[in-house]
Amino acid sequence: MRMTTVREVAALLGDSSLVSQIESSLTGISQDSRTAQPGDLYVALSGSRHHGIDFADEAKRNGAVAILSDRDSHTLPTIVVADPRRVLGPLASWFHHHPSRALDVYGVTGTNGKTSTAYLIDAGLRAAGVTSGLITGVEVRGRGEPRRAVRTTPEASDLQQILATFAAQRLSAVAMEVSSHALALYRTAGTHFGVGVFTNLDRDHLDFHADMDAYYSAKASLFTPGRCDSAVIGTDDEFGRRLAAEVDVPSTTFSTSDAGADFFVDDVRADRAGTSFTLRCDLGTLPVRLRLLGHHQADNAAAAIAALYAGGVDVPSAIDGIEKLDLVPGRLQPVDEGQPFVALVDYVHNTAGQRRLFPYLRSLTSGRVIVVMGATGERDPGKRDPLGFNAARQADVVIVTDESPHFDAAYDLREEVASGARRARSAEVMTVADRAEAIATAVARATPGDVVVIAGRGHDPVQVHGNVETPFDDRAALKSALRQRQSVAPSWSSEG
Ligand SMILES: CC(=O)N[C@H]1[C@@H](OP(=O)(O)OP(=O)(O)OC[C@H]2O[C@@H](n3ccc(=O)[nH]c3=O)[C@H](O)[C@@H]2O)O[C@H](CO)[C@@H](O)[C@@H]1O[C@H](C)C(=O)N[C@@H](C)C(=O)N[C@H](CCC(=O)O)C(=O)O
Numbered sequence: 053m054r055m056t057t058v059r060e061v062a063a064l065l066g067d068s069s070l071v072s073q074i075e076s077s078l079t080g081i082s083q084d085s086r087t088a089q090p091g092d093l094y095v096a097l098s099g100s101r102h103h104g105i106d107f108a109d110e111a112k113r114n115g116a117v118a119i120l121s122d123r124d125s126h127t128l129p130t131i132v133v134a135d136p137r138r139v140l141g142p143l144a145s146w147f148h149h150h151p152s153r154a155l156d157v158y159g160v161t162g163t164n165g166k167t168s169t170a171y172l173i174d175a176g177l178r179a180a181g182v183t184s185g186l187i188t189g190v191e192v193r194g195r196g197e198p199r200r201a202v203r204t205t206p207e208a209s210d211l212q213q214i215l216a217t218f219a220a221q222r223l224s225a226v227a228m229e230v231s232s233h234a235l236a237l238y239r240t241a242g243t244h245f246g247v248g249v250f251t252n253l254d255r256d257h258l259d260f261h262a263d264m265d266a267y268y269s270a271k272a273s274l275f276t277p278g279r280c281d282s283a284v285i286g287t288d289d290e291f292g293r294r295l296a297a298e299v300d301v302p303s304t305t306f307s308t309s310d311a312g313a314d315f316f317v318d319d320v321r322a323d324r325a326g327t328s329f330t331l332r333c334d335l336g337t338l339p340v341r342l343r344l345l346g347h348h349q350a351d352n353a354a355a356a357i358a359a360l361y362a363g364g365v366d367v368p369s370a371i372d373g374i375e376k377l378d379l380v381p382g383r384l385q386p387v388d389e390g391q392p393f394v395a396l397v398d399y400v401h402n403t404a405g406q407r408r409l410f411p412y413l414r415s416l417t418s419g420r421v422i423v424v425m426g427a428t429g430e431r432d433p434g435k436r437d438p439l440g441f442n443a444a445r446q447a448d449v450v451i452v453t454d455e456s457p458h459f460d461a462a463y464d465l466r467e468e469v470a471s472g473a474r475r476a477r478s479a480e481v482m483t484v485a486d487r488a489e490a491i492a493t494a495v496a497r498a499t500p501g502d503v504v505v506i507a508g509r510g511h512d513p514v515q516v517h518g519n520v521e522t523p524f525d526d527r528a529a530l531k532s533a534l535r536q537r538q539s540v541a542p543s544w545s546s547e548g
């Protein structure tokens with residue numbers, strides 16, 4: 053991608069006089085009136101609920117000096133362009149002196165595995181001596197204190213600010229998640245990716261994308277020549293195979309099923325201690341032993357290794373770091389209070405994730421698999437029934453509870469999931485509205501040798517009812533329930 057000059061920005065913005073006029077006074081770019089700062093250009097976007105221009109007065113009160121929008125405003129000097137959302141990213145990149153050009157940016161997209169793969173890439177970079185920043189739905193981590201993430205992929209103005217901070221901190225690389233929302237909403241426009249990774253694609257987010265084709269196209273747009281130098285593509289599903297056939301940038305494939313892939317994952321073994329596999333590639337036959345749990349982490353590790361190879365990183369050193377990664381927060385995270393059964397927290401929230409997760413859980417026990425689950429509000433209603441059905445087909449006890457209803461009715465969410473579970477006619481199904489109580493119920497029902505998994509929220513530190521955020525961490529709640537049960541039954545005598 054060519055460097056964007058003021059002239060090119062003016063072309064983007066269509067009004068060079070105003071650009072040069074504001075350029076000297078511009079000290080920031082914001083797309084939210086509530087967080088606009090003195091000296092900001094406020095980008096008033098048209099959205100599904102509001103038009104930002106309606107908040108121009110607030111932006112002005114907060115010190116904004118000009119507006120960029122698709123319509124004029126009498127509140128502040130306004131640059132009018134046809135599609136401000138498309139312009140925002142390149143403009144923010146220009147404003148921050150194109151930070152992504154000063155960093156090796158690894159972008160990971162796909163339905164599942166984005167967070168895990170980003171953490172694995174980061175671990176591999178650090179072990180290979182490459183200073184790396186991390187931008188995931190869990191945290192944003194540079195050299196300073198990590199910050200809790202607000203989005204899986206930050207808004208365009210925030211993203212460029214973060215990348216500029218990483219460049220100023222003299223980091224050499226970034227591993228980041230790229231959500232399909234971010235791609236569809238041009239949040240990563242203006243960002244240059246050295247390596248783009250496509251993990252997999254299956255049904256999710258069809259509340260936002262019109263259909264699977266639109267979902268695929270959003271993901272595929274990451275791998276556009278000029279925006280992304282090389283692609284690493286998982287070819288275990290039809291969309292990955294389609295992308296590998298269509299992509300116009302140099303690409304590398306990884307697979308657990310196709311021995312002809314550039315990186316072939318063979319002989320995967322997953323137990324309670326970790327996951328081992330053999331990676332066959334032109335570097336040879338590489339044995340890999342992860343501390344991470346679940347067969348699917350072999351897929352993510354292969355994606356990370358292939359990405360680092362494509363990025364020119366020393367692979368043996370990178371593998372050493374990947375093997376030492378203890379945990380991806382909230383992804384099959386064990387909670388152990390000495391109980392005689394396995395207790396895990398996982399972020400699985402779609403049927404593709406369940407299809408990989410439940411066989412692993414089943415492999416850990418000759419006893420029962422007890423799952424606590426629900427569905428988040430304002431997300432793909434069409435997946436709720438299948439989530440319940442699929443869980444009940446593979447678990448023995450399904451306890452349906454609240455996740456974050458947002459403005460959806462919590463009772464309806466639970467009933468949609470529970471009716472799917474009951475339809476499976478195979479597991480014991482119950483609904484417990486209060487999440488802490490649901491977790492305590494699972495712990496109370498568990499007997500020695502069982503597996504308990506608290507699914508759907510992973511690392512998520514808050515539950516959202518309406519617009520009220522209440523702190524709630526599944527890992528802490530599970531720990532508390534285990535301690536509570538031990539306190540009343542120190543011998544863990546079974547109540548199941
Ligand atoms: C579905 C989605 O992603 N929507 C995003 C989209 O909202 P929108 O276009 O509907 O915007 P809107 O709410 O109508 O507001 C229009 C404009 O007015 C601005 N505004 C609004 C109110 C105000 O007081 N002041 C103000 O300036 C907003 O910042 C926005 O620019 O643009 C907004 C700002 O650009 C985002 O905040 C908003 O993210 C919402 C909050 C969201 O929840 N997004 C989630 C789904 C998301 O992005 N998730 C992905 C991962 C996938 C997942 O979570 O399922 C992620 O990358 O995090």
Ligand SMILES: Nc1ncnc2c1ncn2[C@@H]1O[C@H](COP(=O)(O)OP(=O)(O)OP(=O)(O)O)[C@@H](O)[C@H]1O
Pocket residue numbers: 162163164165166167168169189204229251252348349351352382383384398399400401404405406408409510
């Ligand atoms: N490669 C994979 N294939 C299938 N399922 C996976 C894979 N990796 C992880 N999962 C499952 O999906 C869940 C989410 O994993 P992860 O957070 O790494 O992916 P993600 O794409 O970032 O998810 P999200 O988009 O919700 O942030 C995990 O808890 C696990 O159950």
